Amino acid sequence: MTAPVIDGWFTVDDGTAHLLGTRCSDCRTVYFPPQTGFCRNPHCDGEDLAGTRLSRRGTVWSYTNACYPPPAPFVTAEPYTPVTLAAVELAEEGIVVLGQVKDLTVEDLRVGMELELTWGPLADGPPVWMWGRP
Numbered sequence: 001m002t003a004p005v006i007d008g009w010f011t012v013d014d015g016t017a018h019l020l021g022t023r024c025s026d027c028r029t030v031y032f033p034p035q036t037g038f039c040r041n042p043h044c045d046g047e048d049l050a051g052t053r054l055s056r057r058g059t060v061w062s063y064t065n066a067c068y069p070p071p072a073p074f075v076t077a078e079p080y081t082p083v084t085l086a087a088v089e090l091a092e093e094g095i096v097v098l099g100q101v102k103d104l105t106v107e108d109l110r111v112g113m114e115l116e117l118t119w120g121p122l123a124d125g126p127p128v129w130m131w132g133r134p
């Protein structure tokens with residue numbers, strides 16, 4: 001596989017995509033994108049943030065059609081092809097991760113439906129994480 005679109009935010013192992021976050025060793029709070037330095041939990045003095053793989057399933061929190069190209073740093077194909085975007089709440093971590101949706105349109109999506117992490121080329125370029133049918 002070629003290098004991911006953003007180094008250090010996700011990886012593909014044997015064809016399976018994983019989001020890469022960090023977890024505070026003290027309060028166990030999980031961050032995505034990965035945080036370094038110190039824990040942002042105001043009730044925690046933790047400074048040890050260890051790399052962790054996030055869970056791969058969640059439920060749709062919101063979704064939309066991107067009929068116009070999103071602003072940079074989002075990479076788009078020329079000419080622009082509208083994409084579907086979904087904000088998915090990870091069941092285990094409770095955090096919401098935005099991503100392009102693969103092989104589904106807004107007509108297929110409902111708030112609360114389960115999606116699974118997958119990946120695909122971003123605008124025919126480098127691989128990026130996407131949300132798809134479990």
Ligand SMILES: [Zn+2]
Pocket residue numbers: 024025026027028029039040041044045046
């Ligand atoms: Zn903490």
